[in-house]
Amino acid sequence: MTEQTRFLLNESDLPKQWYNILADSPNPPAAVLNPQTLEPVTPEFMSVIFPMNLIMQEMSSERYIDIPEEVREIYKLWRPTPLIRARRLEKALGTPAHIYFKNEGVSPSGSHKPNTAVAQAYYNKIAGVKAMTTETGAGQWGSALSMACNFFDLELQVYMVKVSYDLKPYRRILMNSFGAEVYASPTDTTDYGRSVLADNPDNPGSLGIAISEAVEVAAKSGGTKKYGLGSVLNHVMIHQSVIGEECLKQMDMAGEYPDVVIGCVGGGSNFAGIAYPFIRENLKDGQRTRLLAVEPAAVPSLTKGKYAFDYGDTAKMAPVVKMYTLGHGFVPPTIHAGGLRYHGMAPSLSALYDAGLVEATTVPQKATFEAALQFAQTEGILPAPESAHAIRAAIDEALDAKEKGEKRVILFNLSGHGHFDMASYQKYMAGELQDFALPEDAINEAMAALPQVS
Amino acid sequence: MTEQTRFLLNESDLPKQWYNILADSPNPPAAVLNPQTLEPVTPEFMSVIFPMNLIMQEMSSERYIDIPEEVREIYKLWRPTPLIRARRLEKALGTPAHIYFKNEGVSPSGSHKPNTAVAQAYYNKIAGVKAMTTETGAGQWGSALSMACNFFDLELQVYMVKVSYDLKPYRRILMNSFGAEVYASPTDTTDYGRSVLADNPDNPGSLGIAISEAVEVAAKSGGTKKYGLGSVLNHVMIHQSVIGEECLKQMDMAGEYPDVVIGCVGGGSNFAGIAYPFIRENLKDGQRTRLLAVEPAAVPSLTKGKYAFDYGDTAKMAPVVKMYTLGHGFVPPTIHAGGLRYHGMAPSLSALYDAGLVEATTVPQKATFEAALQFAQTEGILPAPESAHAIRAAIDEALDAKEKGEKRVILFNLSGHGHFDMASYQKYMAGELQDFALPEDAINEAMAALPQVS
Numbered sequence: 059m060t061e062q063t064r065f066l067l068n069e070s071d072l073p074k075q076w077y078n079i080l081a082d083s084p085n086p087p088a089a090v091l092n093p094q095t096l097e098p099v100t101p102e103f104m105s106v107i108f109p110m111n112l113i114m115q116e117m118s119s120e121r122y123i124d125i126p127e128e129v130r131e132i133y134k135l136w137r138p139t140p141l142i143r144a145r146r147l148e149k150a151l152g153t154p155a156h157i158y159f160k161n162e163g164v165s166p167s168g169s170h171k172p173n174t175a176v177a178q179a180y181y182n183k184i185a186g187v188k189a190m191t192t193e194t195g196a197g198q199w200g201s202a203l204s205m206a207c208n209f210f211d212l213e214l215q216v217y218m219v220k221v222s223y224d225l226k227p228y229r230r231i232l233m234n235s236f237g238a239e240v241y242a243s244p245t246d247t248t249d250y251g252r253s254v255l256a257d258n259p260d261n262p263g264s265l266g267i268a269i270s271e272a273v274e275v276a277a278k279s280g281g282t283k284k285y286g287l288g289s290v291l292n293h294v295m296i297h298q299s300v301i302g303e304e305c306l307k308q309m310d311m312a313g314e315y316p317d318v319v320i321g322c323v324g325g326g327s328n329f330a331g332i333a334y335p336f337i338r339e340n341l342k343d344g345q346r347t348r349l350l351a352v353e354p355a356a357v358p359s360l361t362k363g364k365y366a367f368d369y370g371d372t373a374k375m376a377p378v379v380k381m382y383t384l385g386h387g388f389v390p391p392t393i394h395a396g397g398l399r400y401h402g403m404a405p406s407l408s409a410l411y412d413a414g415l416v417e418a419t420t421v422p423q424k425a426t427f428e429a430a431l432q433f434a435q436t437e438g439i440l441p442a443p444e445s446a447h448a449i450r451a452a453i454d455e456a457l458d459a460k461e462k463g464e465k466r467v468i469l470f471n472l473s474g475h476g477h478f479d480m481a482s483y484q485k486y487m488a489g490e491l492q493d494f495a496l497p498e499d500a501i502n503e504a505m506a507a508l509p510q511v512s
Numbered sequence: 513m514t515e516q517t518r519f520l521l522n523e524s525d526l527p528k529q530w531y532n533i534l535a536d537s538p539n540p541p542a543a544v545l546n547p548q549t550l551e552p553v554t555p556e557f558m559s560v561i562f563p564m565n566l567i568m569q570e571m572s573s574e575r576y577i578d579i580p581e582e583v584r585e586i587y588k589l590w591r592p593t594p595l596i597r598a599r600r601l602e603k604a605l606g607t608p609a610h611i612y613f614k615n616e617g618v619s620p621s622g623s624h625k626p627n628t629a630v631a632q633a634y635y636n637k638i639a640g641v642k643a644m645t646t647e648t649g650a651g652q653w654g655s656a657l658s659m660a661c662n663f664f665d666l667e668l669q670v671y672m673v674k675v676s677y678d679l680k681p682y683r684r685i686l687m688n689s690f691g692a693e694v695y696a697s698p699t700d701t702t703d704y705g706r707s708v709l710a711d712n713p714d715n716p717g718s719l720g721i722a723i724s725e726a727v728e729v730a731a732k733s734g735g736t737k738k739y740g741l742g743s744v745l746n747h748v749m750i751h752q753s754v755i756g757e758e759c760l761k762q763m764d765m766a767g768e769y770p771d772v773v774i775g776c777v778g779g780g781s782n783f784a785g786i787a788y789p790f791i792r793e794n795l796k797d798g799q800r801t802r803l804l805a806v807e808p809a810a811v812p813s814l815t816k817g818k819y820a821f822d823y824g825d826t827a828k829m830a831p832v833v834k835m836y837t838l839g840h841g842f843v844p845p846t847i848h849a850g851g852l853r854y855h856g857m858a859p860s861l862s863a864l865y866d867a868g869l870v871e872a873t874t875v876p877q878k879a880t881f882e883a884a885l886q887f888a889q890t891e892g893i894l895p896a897p898e899s900a901h902a903i904r905a906a907i908d909e910a911l912d913a914k915e916k917g918e919k920r921v922i923l924f925n926l927s928g929h930g931h932f933d934m935a936s937y938q939k940y941m942a943g944e945l946q947d948f949a950l951p952e953d954a955i956n957e958a959m960a961a962l963p964q965v966s
Binding site: 062063064066068069131134135136142146164165166167168172205208209227228231232234235236237431434435437438439440477478480481483484487 | 516517518520522523585588589590596600618619620621622626659662663681682685686688689690691885888889891892893894929931932934935937938941
C-alpha cells in the first residue's frame with residue numbers, strides 16, 4: 059500500500075489489444091434479427107448502415123483484437139487515463155473503504171466515448187466511407203464522434219435528442235467546432251421524424267427516436283453515408299475495454315484489487331469498458347470482484363425490464379437483439395442524465411446479467427446530484443450526471459462498508475465531466491429537480507409491443 | 513529524441529519548492545506605495561486586506577520557498593500536469609518546428625489558477641481567516657478560489673466582471689457548486705460599485721472595478737474577511753512557478769530544450785508560471801531561450817503601455833505599484849478573453865520586460881479564435897480564449913520556422929480549456945466577432961490620470 063493519490067501509466071502501457079468478452083461469456087450471444095423479417099440478419103443487411111470491417115468485428119468471437127496503430131496514436135492524446143484514489147471523499151465519509159476512480163473525463167471531448175468513436179471513424183475511413191450519421195443524448199457521444207470524424211476527415215450529421223439539444227446548447231457548439239452538423243431530434247428532415255412530430259409536435263425526443271433518424275439517413279443514402287452507434291453493440295464494448303485493461307495495471311500499482319467495480323449504465327458501454335476485463339479475471343480465478351451496474355430509477359431496463367428480443371430503435375429500422383428492455387416504444391422521463399435515456403441494454407451485458415455475473419441497482423435523480431456535489435466538493439471534479447450514478451452507488455457501498463466495519467476496495471468509472479451540464483446543476487441547487495415515480499404504465503404499454511419472436 | 517506524445521511525471525516529481533524570481537531579477541522591485549499617501553506601504557496597511565503570512569511571502573526575496581504539505585496534497589489531485597508534443601498540429605502546419613504545450617487545463621477548475629488559489633486559501637486558513645473576497649474576469653480565477661475555499665472550509669464572495677457574468681452563466685454555477693456567492697460587478701452592494709453605476713448604469717465592468725469592490729468589502733469587514741488576488745502580485749507568481757519547474761523536467765524527458773517559451777498575459781501569472789524558471793536557467797547558463805508574452809491587441813499593456821507607478825484597481829483602493837500600465841481608469845474593449853482585460857501587468861514581469869529579458873507581442877481577436885479552432889481540430893482540446901493567444905503566437909513561431917527552414921523547439925502554456933467559453937466560439941463561427949482598433953483615445957485619457965510619484 060502506497061500513499062499515492064494518482065496512478066499514472068506511461069504511453070508504453072497503453073493497451074495494444076482490445077478484449078472481447080464474447081470469447082469468455084458463458085451465454086452465447088443470441089442471433090441478431092432483421093427487423094422486417096425477424097430472421098437472423100446477414101452481413102449484407104447490416105452493410106447498408108455499417109462498413110463490413112465493423113460488422114466482422116461485431117460478430118467476432120476472438121478474445122483479443124489488435125488496436126490499429128492509427129487508433130493508438132490518437133488514444134495517446136489523452137490515454138492512458140489516470141486512476142485516482144479518492145482519499146478526500148473517503149475521509150468525508152469516514153469510511154474504512156478505499157475508493158478509486160478511473161477518470162475518463164480527461165479525454166478532449168470529456169468522456170469515455172472517444173475510445174470507440176476514434177476506432178469507428180478509423181474503420182469507416184479505411185472502408186472508403188466519406189460521411190457518417192449518428193444520434194446523441196447528452197452530447198458526449200456526438201462530441202466524441204465529431205472529434206473523431208474531424209481527425210479522419212469524414213463528414214458527420216448528428217441527431218441530438220431535443221430535450222438535450224435545448225438544455226445543452228454548448229454541446230452543440232462543441233460539435234460544430236469539429237465541423238459536425240447537429241439537428242434537434244425529432245426533426246422534420248426524415249420520414250420517421252416527421253411521423254413522430256405529426257403524432258406529437260412537442261415530443262422531447264429519445265435516444266430510440268434519434269437512432270431511427272440517423273439510421274434512416276444512412277440507409278437511404280445509397281451507400282454514401284454510414285451510421286455509427288455510441289453504445290449497445292459489441293464492437294463498441296470491445297473498444298471500451300481499454301478502460302478496464304488500464305485499471306488492472308493501475309490497481310496493481312496501488313497494491314490492491316477491487317472488491318466491487320461500479321459503472322453507470324444507459325446502453326452499457328462505459329460499464330462494459332471498466333467491468334469486462336475484471337469479469338475475465340473472475341472467470342479465470344474465481345469470483346473476486348462484484349460488478350455493479352447502476353441505472354437511473356426512471357429508466358430501469360436491467361432491474362425492471364424484460365430479457366427479450368426487441369428493436370434497437372423506436373422506428374423498428376435497427377436490428378432486433380435479445381436484451382433487457384423496457385420496450386422500444388418507451389420514452390423515458392426527461393431526467394438530467396440524457397446519456398442514460400435508452401430503452402434497452404447492450405446484449406452482451408444483458409447476457410452477463412442474466413447469467414448472474416453482474417449485479418444491478420437503481421438510484422433516484424436527486425440523491426444522484428447530491429452525490430455529484432459531494433464528490434465535487436471533496437475531489438474537485440464536477441462529474442457528468444450520468445457518471446454521478448456510479449458515484450452515488452460507490453458512496454453507498456462505502457457507507458455500507460463503514461456500517462459493517464469492513465475494509466472494502468471500491469473502483470468506479472468516472473465516465474465524464476459535467477462542464478456541459480451546468481444548467482442541470484443549477485436546477486438541482488435551486489431545488490427544482492424531482493425524482494420520477496417508476497413509469498410503470500408507460501413501461502407496461504411499451505412491453506406489450508415487443509416483437510413476437512418464435 | 514523519442515516518439516512519445518505525452519510526457520508525464522510521477523507524483524514524486526511534484527515540486528517541493530516554489531521559485532521566487534525576485535532573488536534573481538536584475539531589477540530590484542520598486543517599492544509598493546500606499547494609494548492614499550503614495551508613500552511606501554507598511555505591512556500593517558497591507559494586513560487590512562491580506563493575512564500577514566502572504567504579505568511576508570509577497571515581500572520575500574528568498575529564492576526557494578517550501579510548498580506546505582497540505583498544499584501539495586491538494587496539488588496531487590491533478591499535478592504534475594502533462595506536457596504534450598503537438599505532433600498533429602506540427603503536421604498540419606508542415607513545420608520543422610517541434611511544438612510542446614503544458615496542459616494546465618486538466619485541473620479540476622480548468623486552468624492554472626488553482627496553483628495559487630489552493631496556496632492562498634491555505635495561508636488564509638492557518639492565519640485564522642474565515643471568509644475571503646475576490647474578483648474574477650473570465651471566471652477561471654473565481655472557480656479556482658471557490659474550489660480552494662471549499663477545501664479549506666472558508667466562505668467566499670466573488671465579484672465577477674458583468675460582461676463575463678452575462679456571457680458565462682455556467683462559470684457562476686460552477687462557483688456556486690463549490691459554495692461561493694457570485695455577484696455581477698459593478699454591483700450596488702459596495703460604495704464604489706454604486707458610484708460606477710451612477711456614472712454609467714450600463715458599465716460592462718472590468719477587472720479593475722471588480723477588484724475595487726472585492727477590496728472594499730474586505731477592507732470594511734473589520735478584519736473578518738480578507739481579499740485574494742489571482743494574478744499580478746509576486747506571491748501569485750511564486751505559486752505558479754510549479755508549471756515551469758515541471759516543464760524543465762518534462763523537456764528533459766523529451767530530450768529537447770525550448771528555443772522559445774510562450775504564454776498569454778493579462779496580469780501575467782500563467783506566463784510567469786511557465787517562464788520564470790526558464791529565465792533562471794538563462795541567467796545561470798546564458799540566454800538559451802526566448803520568453804514571449806502574448807497580449808490581446810485590444811489590451812496592450814506591455815507593448816503600448818507605460819512603465820510607471822499606477823493603482824492596481826480602478827477605485828484607487830489597492831496599493832500603487834510600478835508596472836506597465838494602460839492607466840487604472842482604462843476599461844478594455846469587451847474582448848472574449850475576459851481573463852486578459854486588465855489595465856496593468858505584474859510588477860515582476862514588468863521589471864523583466866523593462867530589462868529586456870522578456871519579449872512581448874500582440875495578437876488580434878479573430879486570428880486568435882482561428883488558431884484556437886486549428887488547435888482543437890488537430891489536438892482535440894478546445895482552449896480557453898485566453899490560452900488561444902499563446903497558441904496563435906506558437907503557430908506564428910512555427911510558421912516562421914518553416915519559412916526559415918529552421919528546427920525550432922516551441923513550448924507554450926495551455927493555461928486552460930474552453931468548456932465555459934462556448935458562446936464565444938459560437939459567435940466566432942457565426943462571423944460575429946470583431947477585431948478592435950487600438951483604443952488609443954481611451955488609453956491616452958487613462959494615462960493622463962496616472963498618479964504623480966516623485
